[in-house]
Amino acid sequence: MLISFQSLELLANTRRQNHISLPSNTIHLWGIELDGSQRCLEQCASWLDEIERHRAARLVRDDIRQRYVLAHGGLRAVLSKYLGVTPDMVTLERSATGKPFLTRELRDRSAITFNLSHAYGRALIAVSQAQEVGVDLECVRSEVEVAKLSKRYFTRSEHTAIMEAPEEQRAARFFWYWVAKEALLKAQGIGLQGLPDCEIFLEGDGVGTEVRARLGAQFTDTLQVRLLSCETGWEAAVAAKSVDSVTQFDLDHQ
Numbered sequence: 001m002l003i004s005f006q007s008l009e010l011l012a013n014t015r016r017q018n019h020i021s022l023p024s025n026t027i028h029l030w031g032i033e034l035d036g037s038q039r040c041l042e043q044c045a046s047w048l049d050e051i052e053r054h055r056a057a058r059l060v061r062d063d064i065r066q067r068y069v070l071a072h073g074g075l076r077a078v079l080s081k082y083l084g085v086t087p088d089m090v091t092l093e094r095s096a097t098g099k100p101f102l103t104r105e106l107r108d109r110s111a112i113t114f115n116l117s118h119a120y121g122r123a124l125i126a127v128s129q130a131q132e133v134g135v136d137l138e139c140v141r142s143e144v145e146v147a148k149l150s151k152r153y154f155t156r157s158e159h160t161a162i163m164e165a166p167e168e169q170r171a172a173r174f175f176w177y178w179v180a181k182e183a184l185l186k187a188q189g190i191g192l193q194g195l196p197d198c199e200i201f202l203e204g205d206g207v208g209t210e211v212r213a214r215l216g217a218q219f220t221d222t223l224q225v226r227l228l229s230c231e232t233g234w235e236a237a238v239a240a241k242s243v244d245s246v247t248q249f250d251l252d253h254q
Contacts, residue, residue: 002229003236005031005122006250008070009040012077012087020081020249022112024130025242028249029228032074032123034067041066044073047087051094071118078125082112099189115186117236126238127249132221133240134187136179140233146174153192154181155199175235176202180211180225183239187223194218200225211237 011032022028036044048056052072059065076087083090083106092100101113114127117137126135147170150159158177165173180200185192197216202209211225225239226246238246 001246001248002231003029003031003124003234003248004250005033008032008034008036008044008074008077011074012036012040012043018081019084022082022127022129023245025240026128026245026247027133027238027240027243028127028247029135029238030074030078030125030127030249032071032125034070034074034118034121034123036070041069044077045069047073047076047090049092067118067121071116071123074123075114075116075125078127079112079114082127083110095189097189097191099186117182117186122234124236126240128240131241132187132189133238134183134185135236135238136182136186137230137234137236138175138179138182140172140175140235142171144171144174146170150174150177153195155196158200161202172235176227176237179235179237180213180227180239183237184213184215184219184223184225187239188219188221190218 076090079090080087091103112129115135117124117135120139124137126133150162162173184198185194197218199214201212224243226243228236
């Protein structure tokens with residue numbers, strides 16, 4: 001399964017509101033291109049809550065602010081298809097660590113959980129049911145100081161595995177570990193301070209390999225993590241109690 005990214009213009013079209021059912025312990029992934037017309041941008045902005053509007057207003061660069069609005073508007077467009085409501089009716093609350101979840105009224109309608117990651121003009125949304133889920137998407141950037149960052153934030157075994165890779169492969173390998181650890185942290189609702197509290201072991205090279213995780217005391221759930229297949233230059237991972245059933249979902253499924 002290669003993650004593809006669809007137009008937000010089509011996704012945000014509220015006239016297409018077919019209800020999507022989601023079996024327990026299944027994960028649907030939605031890839032979105034964060035570009036759209038002025039009308040699409042305004043529509044997405046109208047769906048945001050006060051907290052998101054405040055955060056968007058604080059972003060100085062226009063392109064970053066617009067992508068933030070499109071990503072969070074796109075999230076509501078996706079969730080609306082599972083909840084059977086329009087995107088403007090998707091209301092969220094946030095945990096003490098900032099992880100968003102549905103308000104009680106919507107939780108009474110559905111047990112879905114979700115997570116959003118966006119980077120460099122793309123977003124990846126994971127939707128599941130009856131289990132918490134975390135997802136991370138990153139663009140592989142050669143300018144990242146791999147040795148310095150992995151030594152500071154990763155465990156010794158992770159740092160060693162990265163530095164043992166050929167130099168031209170180190171950036172990609174660094175991001176394999178990064179997205180896997182981030183997905184686990186986001187599934188549990190833990191901030192980046194939890195990076196050293198989870199340790200990743202890759203049983204091979206790249207996507208398709210088995211990933212094992214050692215989780216520390218901050219993790220109250222037993223979680224699994226899976227690397228996702230992306231086009232060259234992108235890495236992604238999803239984490240949940242069960243990652244055995246992961247499906248790319250888009251408008252073509254409706």
